Amino acid sequence: MIIANWKCNGSKQMIFTWFEEFVKNYISKESSYIGIAPPTIYLEYVKRIISEKSLGIKLGTQDLDAASGAMTGAISAEMILDYECNFSIVGHSERRQYFDEKNSSIKEKIHKLIDVATPILCVGETFEENKNNLIEEVISKQLRVLEGLNFQNEIVIAYEPVWAIGTGKTPLKEEVNEIHKFIKDVVQSSSINSLIPHVLYGGSVNVDNCKDFFNCEFIDGALIGGASLEGTSFANIVKSFNGSYK
Ligand code: PEP
Numbered sequence: 001m002i003i004a005n006w007k008c009n010g011s012k013q014m015i016f017t018w019f020e021e022f023v024k025n026y027i028s029k030e031s032s033y034i035g036i037a038p039p040t041i042y043l044e045y046v047k048r049i050i051s052e053k054s055l056g057i058k059l060g061t062q063d064l065d066a067a068s069g070a071m072t073g074a075i076s077a078e079m080i081l082d083y084e085c086n087f088s089i090v091g092h093s094e095r096r097q098y099f100d101e102k103n104s105s106i107k108e109k110i111h112k113l114i115d116v117a118t119p120i121l122c123v124g125e126t127f128e129e130n131k132n133n134l135i136e137e138v139i140s141k142q143l144r145v146l147e148g149l150n151f152q153n154e155i156v157i158a159y160e161p162v163w164a165i166g167t168g169k170t171p172l173k174e175e176v177n178e179i180h181k182f183i184k185d186v187v188q189s190s191s192i193n194s195l196i197p198h199v200l201y202g203g204s205v206n207v208d209n210c211k212d213f214f215n216c217e218f219i220d221g222a223l224i225g226g227a228s229l230e231g232t233s234f235a236n237i238v239k240s241f242n243g244s245y246k
Contacts, residue, residue, distance in 0.1 A: 001221035004228030021231030060087035066108035077112040107145035127163035164203025180218035
């Protein structure tokens with residue numbers, strides 16, 4: 001699974017060019033394991049192009065709100081269901097950092113979303129926490145938002161070390177692989193029906209380093225920010241993933 005997180009980037013012109021480049025460079029019709037989370041205002045435009053080009057790319061939102069009604073600017077789980085989005089990113093570190101999101105509100109969002117679309121729950125440690133060997137402690141705490149859930153449907157965790165996002169720095173692939181195994185074990189042992197999640201890696205993934213990650217046993221794909229903003233580079237990452245398809 002390869003997910004593009006466009007964050008607050010783009011325009012209609014950028015999206016049009018993106019798909020022209022993507023289709024030129026990615027000729028396979030198999031695209032059901034690819035997802036795009038555009039800015040919400042462009043969801044309709046992206047949906048239309050995906051349909052016109054007969055692509056199977058999944059659509060998702062970058063966030064949602066647990067509440068609905070008098071919540072100016074919010075998007076509810078009911079709307080995600082109504083619009084047939086396949087997934088929503090939840091708990092991205094930028095939401096935690098700039099919008100002061102806490103695990104308690106992330107938990108409410110996941111609980112609202114679980115029967116509606118696939119949650120892509122982002123977890124990961126800061127640089128300080130990494131240096132203080134707190135990775136497992138921090139991630140275990142962040143994964144507690146899943147407590148009490150009955151996972152009938154798919155759940156995806158994105159391991160995104162905060163210090164690797166948009167910085168060009170990445171952990172070693174062996175370290176990522178080990179943490180992914182840890183995440184799978186924690187979620188499996190806390191889930192009622194022993195569900196093992198897909199675990200994606202996110203943090204400065206690009207065309208040059210993606211293959212290293214994709215070849216690791218417990219890395220099921222990637223959540224990609226910067227390198228997903230150009231159709232050609234994203235297509236090349238997808239092709240790499242295809243080559244090491246598990
Ligand atoms: C992200 O923000 O989810 C991300 C992975 O960003 P980047 O690929 O730019 O590091």
